[in-house]
Amino acid sequence: MPNEPLLARYPKTRPELPPRFREIYAAQYLDNRQGATTAASAAQRLERWMHIRVAEDVRAAGPAATLEIGAGTLNQLPFEPAGAAYDVVEPFEALYRDAPQRGRIRDVFADIAEVPADRRYARITSIAAFEHVADLPALLARCATLLEDGGALRVAIPSEGGLLWRIGWMATTGLEFRLRHGLDYGILMRHEHLNTAAEIEALIADLFARVEVRALGLGRQLSLYRFIVAREPRPGVAADWSQRFAA
Structure with a gap:
């Protein structure tokens, strides 16, 4: 049965940023993505766990359409073997435009709705992105329709909503942000991270018949990151969500 109380939360509304946050938002976003500060660089080293987990299937069996x-x-891309079609969904061109790995990409889409309906993938992946998505059920339903038979959704996320994750960012990025700007990083986190790890897991479990979860830490709540592999989409659920959350 669908989790109606959870589905009723979507689509979510992103909290507005105060003016001072809006002034520095773009620079802060790029710094985080590029590891340009001490805390961001340390975070990227920890995030290798997510990148490695997502790529371990193709490391073992060889490249597959992604x-x-x-x-x-x-x-x-540095964690993924070359040799198969690799498409991406990314709305911010400035992030990937000059990336060294740009030549390995077949197609770039600003939104998953732009992916041709007849295209199929052996694997759909995501690293530290699902926590940001306001209309996550719609995105997940689209993923389900784009997977080929036997394909897998492979998702790595921060353990948003867990104690260790909160302590981790408060003591590193949050502290650095306050020292640099005199502002509360929690406001930026609430703007960015709309979904908890528990919500993401629950939605994926509703949509897919086979789901495996691993965590970097002592269980889910005392973890920094989680890795989810989902297979066998439930066709009725995907169709229902696609209709219910149609733009």
Whole structure:
């Protein structure tokens, strides 16, 4: 049965940023994505766990047709073997335009709705992106329709909503942000991270018949990141969500 109380939360509304945050938002976003500060660089080293987990299937079995959601600066590509079609969904061209891995990309889409309806992927991947998506059920339903038979959704996310994750960002990026700007990083986090890890997991479990979860830490709540592999989309659920959350 669908989790109606959870589905009723969507689509979510992103909180507005105060004026001072809006002034520095673009620069802060690029700094985080590019590891340009001490805290961001340290975070990227920890995030290698997510990149490695997402790519371990193709490292073992060889390259496969892939669609990456929220590809950012294309920093997943160094972990992926070349040799198969690799498409990405990324709305911010400035992030990937000059990326060294740009030549490996077949097609770039600003939105998953732009992916041709007849295209199919052996794997759809995402690293630290699903927590940002306001209309996550619609995105997940679209992923389900784009997977080929036997394909897998491979998603790595921060453990948003968990104790260790909150302590981690408050003591690193949050502290650095306050020292640099005199502002509360929690306001920026609430603007960016609309979905908790528990919500993401629950939606994926509703949509897919086979779901595996691993965590970097001591269980889900005392973890920094989670890695989810989902297979066998439930056709009725995907169709229902596609209709219910149609733009």
